[in-house]
Amino acid sequence: MKNENFTEEKICPFCGQIYTARPAVSRKDGETLICPDCGIREALTGLGIDWEEQEKILETIHKSI
Known part of the structure; x- marks a missing residue:
């Protein structure tokens, strides 16, 4: 995945988090x-992955960035 530099702050309408990354x-x-993060959660929910496992997956993703 190409690492692009996004600087405009946006607020997620689902979780209220401020983010600058490319939106989903x-x-x-x-x-x-x-x-x-909400985009990833929606995808994981669609696969039937529970909230606790989603947290672990997101934590792993955040550590690797």
């Missing part, structure tokens, strides 16, 4: 821009 498009409506 919500799977719920296919239009709403959400933070990367």
Whole structure:
């Protein structure tokens, strides 16, 4: 994945987190821009992965960035 530098601060309408990374498009409506973490959560939820496991996955992702 290409590492791009995004600087504009945005607020995720789902979790309220301020983020500067490239937004994800919500799977719920296919239009709403959400933070990367919420985008990952939506994808993992769609795979049937529970909240606790999602936390572990996100923690691993954040450590590798």
